[in-house]
Amino acid sequence: MKGFLFIGLAVWAATASAWAGEYNLVIDQTTVDITGRERTAVTINGAVPGPALRWREGEEVTLHVTNRLDEPTSIHWHGVIVPNSMDGVPGISFEHIHPGGTFTYRFTVKQSGTYWYHSHSGLQEQSGMYSPLLIDPAKPEPFRYDREYVVMLSDWTDEHPDRVLAKLKKQSGYYNFHKPTVVDFFRDIGKKGWRETLSDRLAWGRMRMDPTDIADVTGYTYTFLINGQPPEANWTALFKPGERVRLRFINAASMTYFDLRIPGLKMEVVQADGQDTEPVAVDEFRIAVSETYDVIVAPQEDRAYTIFAEAMDRSGYARGTLAPRTGIEAPIPAMRPRPVRTMADMGMAEGAHGMASKSPAQEKETTMPEMDHDGPGDMGAMPGMDHGAMNQEPGHAMPGMAESTEPPTVMHGPDTHGKGNSMVAMMPRSRLAEPGAGLEHTGTRVLAYTDLRAREPGYDRRPPEREIELHLTGNMDRYIWGFNGKKYSESEPIPMRYGERLRVVLVNDTMMEHPLHLHGMWMELENGNGEHNPRKFTINVKPGERLSFLMTADALGAWPFHCHLGYHMAAGMMAHAVVSEHGAEAH
Amino acid sequence: MANVSDVIHGIVRFGTVLLMAVLALAWRAEPAAADEPSDEPTYVTFVEADQFEYRARKGNDAFGWEAQGWVGGDYDKVWFKTRGEDVVNGGATDAELQLLYSRTVSAFWDVQAGARYDVKPNPSRGYAVLGVQGLAPYFFEVDAAAFVSDEGDVSARLEAEYDLLITQRLIAKPSVEVNVALQEVEELGLGSGVTEVEAELRLRYEIVREVAPYVGVSWETKVGPTADMARRNGQDVDDVAFVAGLRAWF
Numbered sequence: 001m002k003g004f005l006f007i008g009l010a011v012w013a014a015t016a017s018a019w020a021g022e023y024n025l026v027i028d029q030t031t032v033d034i035t036g037r038e039r040t041a042v043t044i045n046g047a048v049p050g051p052a053l054r055w056r057e058g059e060e061v062t063l064h065v066t067n068r069l070d071e072p073t074s075i076h077w078h079g080v081i082v083p084n085s086m087d088g089v090p091g092i093s094f095e096h097i098h099p100g101g102t103f104t105y106r107f108t109v110k111q112s113g114t115y116w117y118h119s120h121s122g123l124q125e126q127s128g129m130y131s132p133l134l135i136d137p138a139k140p141e142p143f144r145y146d147r148e149y150v151v152m153l154s155d156w157t158d159e160h161p162d163r164v165l166a167k168l169k170k171q172s173g174y175y176n177f178h179k180p181t182v183v184d185f186f187r188d189i190g191k192k193g194w195r196e197t198l199s200d201r202l203a204w205g206r207m208r209m210d211p212t213d214i215a216d217v218t219g220y221t222y223t224f225l226i227n228g229q230p231p232e233a234n235w236t237a238l239f240k241p242g243e244r245v246r247l248r249f250i251n252a253a254s255m256t257y258f259d260l261r262i263p264g265l266k267m268e269v270v271q272a273d274g275q276d277t278e279p280v281a282v283d284e285f286r287i288a289v290s291e292t293y294d295v296i297v298a299p300q301e302d303r304a305y306t307i308f309a310e311a312m313d314r315s316g317y318a319r320g321t322l323a324p325r326t327g328i329e330a331p332i333p334a335m336r337p338r339p340v341r342t343m344a345d346m347g348m349a350e351g352a353h354g355m356a357s358k359s360p361a362q363e364k365e366t367t368m369p370e371m372d373h374d375g376p377g378d379m380g381a382m383p384g385m386d387h388g389a390m391n392q393e394p395g396h397a398m399p400g401m402a403e404s405t406e407p408p409t410v411m412h413g414p415d416t417h418g419k420g421n422s423m424v425a426m427m428p429r430s431r432l433a434e435p436g437a438g439l440e441h442t443g444t445r446v447l448a449y450t451d452l453r454a455r456e457p458g459y460d461r462r463p464p465e466r467e468i469e470l471h472l473t474g475n476m477d478r479y480i481w482g483f484n485g486k487k488y489s490e491s492e493p494i495p496m497r498y499g500e501r502l503r504v505v506l507v508n509d510t511m512m513e514h515p516l517h518l519h520g521m522w523m524e525l526e527n528g529n530g531e532h533n534p535r536k537f538t539i540n541v542k543p544g545e546r547l548s549f550l551m552t553a554d555a556l557g558a559w560p561f562h563c564h565l566g567y568h569m570a571a572g573m574m575a576h577a578v579v580s581e582h583g584a585e586a587h
Numbered sequence: 588m589a590n591v592s593d594v595i596h597g598i599v600r601f602g603t604v605l606l607m608a609v610l611a612l613a614w615r616a617e618p619a620a621a622d623e624p625s626d627e628p629t630y631v632t633f634v635e636a637d638q639f640e641y642r643a644r645k646g647n648d649a650f651g652w653e654a655q656g657w658v659g660g661d662y663d664k665v666w667f668k669t670r671g672e673d674v675v676n677g678g679a680t681d682a683e684l685q686l687l688y689s690r691t692v693s694a695f696w697d698v699q700a701g702a703r704y705d706v707k708p709n710p711s712r713g714y715a716v717l718g719v720q721g722l723a724p725y726f727f728e729v730d731a732a733a734f735v736s737d738e739g740d741v742s743a744r745l746e747a748e749y750d751l752l753i754t755q756r757l758i759a760k761p762s763v764e765v766n767v768a769l770q771e772v773e774e775l776g777l778g779s780g781v782t783e784v785e786a787e788l789r790l791r792y793e794i795v796r797e798v799a800p801y802v803g804v805s806w807e808t809k810v811g812p813t814a815d816m817a818r819r820n821g822q823d824v825d826d827v828a829f830v831a832g833l834r835a836w837f
């Protein structure tokens with residue numbers, strides 16, 4: 001590990017007055033050695049991650065970004081509300097930054113919190129082009145702490161990202177080394193009998209889906225990093241016992257969701273996506289790609305604590321240490337079992353609504369880890385289980401639906417989204433209260449989206465005037481991703497009228513999580529907290545989930561809305577909203 | 588006709604060298620880096636030598652191959668498919684090459700159309716091809732095609748194969764192939780109806796995903812009138828071969 005990669009909290013000093021900062025950023029290729037082999041990274045000011053920028057709310061920032069690459073580049077200020085021309089998305093908000101050229105970003109900072117910035121060109125972000133971005137508030141924050149650290153998580157591959165994408169297109173399961181095998185088959189027969197095991201296998205086989213597909217790109221090629229450092233390097237943050245330490249977690253990975261815990265410490269979540277939330281104490285939280293969470297920990301003992309960030313697919317972990325002095329470390333916990341996909345992830349009803357027969361014990365469970373229950377086995381008994389049947393128009397009357405007291409479950413319509421999509425969630429439902437795949441039975445307090453409650457009520461209390469429904473779609477086998485079955489290159493812009501209040505409904509027709517990121521405007525996640533619904537820049541949508549957010553189209557221009565998984569975006573999972581004075585009438 | 592046979596041997600060997608060159612090129616080729624944050628351009632080159640093997644059988648050991656690949660985007664591709672056999676002690680050699688345009692028509696299926704050319708000692712022949720290729724429920728890889736020869740003869744071939752993972756890297760691949768002819772083709776020794784059935788099993792070990800040595804067994808039998816014709820000509824009806832080779836893709 002080279003010394004210059006060590007960027008715990010490099011503060012790029014503002015050169016002018018407190019209210020007008022000027023910053024220089026240089027994008028270049030830099031040789032790095034993260035895994036023991038020299039590789040070329042795409043860097044901001046020569047390091048991975050790049051320098052942490054620190055702005056002030058109200059500051060007028062000027063950023064000169066010089067491109068020393070031999071290809072175009074760009075910088076996008078992730079989560080920051082900026083004028084459209086400063087958003088930094090090639091082909092949408094500006095052309096790009098030419099090789100050898102300098103682009104100057106200039107805008108006034110109107111928010112505070114933990115954010116980040118990264119390339120929005122090709123797969124440069126995967127190659128190392130990401131940095132923390134911290135904005136100090138104009139008013140004091142409603143929580144107290146003694147010191148703070150940025151904990152930026154990322155995934156690094158020694159392979160060229162273009163090659164990774166090409167491999168996924170040729171063999172989408174390339175990086176998965178936990179596929180169902182004959183050995184597993186016999187082990188499962190021992191556990192739950194041959195009949196159920198066989199019907200499980202047949203159910204998944206009929207759909208041509210792999211229940212072990214948790215992450216498209218895994219620890220087979222990835223090394224998971226904290227602040228640019230692999231687990232062995234053990235990035236360490238110091239504290240004095242009794243201090244309150246603020247940790248600003250940023251998930252800058254291209255593909256990896258992390259499950260974060262610090263054994264021995266409760267974490268008090270105080271901000272999500274840079275926004276103040278009602279504090280909630282948890283043992284663990286899952287951070288979706290591109291999200292940020294600020295937590296406060298209060299270590300009392302004079303000992304080291306491991307910051308443990310397991311990849312969601314358990315193919316590896318990032319690890320750091322909180323310690324009273326350097327050179328000491330705490331045990332590294334074992335990784336928990338890999339999750340597997342369940343019928344809920346396929347958008348199938350589970351026991352409820354009279355859809356499938358289940359024992360009362362199974363009714364209690366919202367998901368079926370390890371598929372110990374009859375999960376996929378149910379499929380044979382359910383109508384519309386194989387893909388052919390999914391194409392049929394679903395029946396309208398679902399027995400028992402009307403009496404349901406659960407959040408509205410809306411059956412999927414007849415549109416199966418064409419050849420860009422290989423399954424639909426027949427019964428997509430809200431999963432906001434679930435911690436997520438693999439975290440159901442930890443026996444600990446795990447953050448769920450329903451725990452996020454904004455401290456301040458939202459500024460726009462109007463009810464939505466209009467609803468937009470988008471289906472997240474994909475063809476796993478061919479590695480094509482999109483919205484409503486369309487790749488970005490095939491899609492039409494989504495028109496919005498300036499000032500319009502909207503509800504956007506997202507239905508995940510795939511069996512993967514997608515962290516959806518909207519540029520330029522906030523998304524107010526409808527998680528049952530009314531005016532205190534949290535506002536977010538990234539919303540994770542679980543497999544088979546239906547959720548919604550409210551938004552105010554208060555920013556003119558074209559704004560990307562995309563999955564923040566780098567290879568999903570590159571494979572088409574992007575759309576863009578166009579906010580104009582006329583809205584849809586202009587089209 | 589020894590000269591012709593030598594020439595064909597030459598062509599087949601040249602073809603093998605060419606195939607290896609293509610494999611090497613594909614290994615080096617990088618897809619163009621996308622500038623815009625979109626899915627274009629993502630032209631990918633894929634070459635897979637599924638069989639590249641020695642076939643040990645009674646009397647006529649052979650070197651055989653079956654390879655395919657494509658260049659293209661998500662929905663439109665140009666495919667090539669080749670298969671053939673080069674008998675070690677001279678004798679019969681055959682090679683087949685297909686060049687197809689492939690269009691995705693549904694989530695799991697492509698329709699393919701193009702041309703096939705067979706190099707055979709007796710006789711060489713061109714065909715028009717129309718087929719479907721894709722992934723059937725239960726993960727069966729299926730390739731079905733109909734062929735119309737330049738003599739107007741119609742035939743068809745159905746192939747299905749399945750990857751059975753014993754472990755993450757040790758994979759058994761059973762496959763079956765059924766050949767059908769609509770009419771008798773005397774020169775090719777084909778009777779009408781089902782002509783040949785082939786069942787194979789290969790067990791490979793993926794050192795990396797792209798490279799896997801394997802061993803296997805192949806059983807081939809002529810059926811019905813085709814078998815009768817073979818018997819009349821004093822040829823074997825059944826054929827069992829033990830195979831060992833290397834599977835590679837890039």
Ligand SMILES: [Cu+2]
Nearest residue numbers: 514563565568
């Ligand atoms: Cu995605």
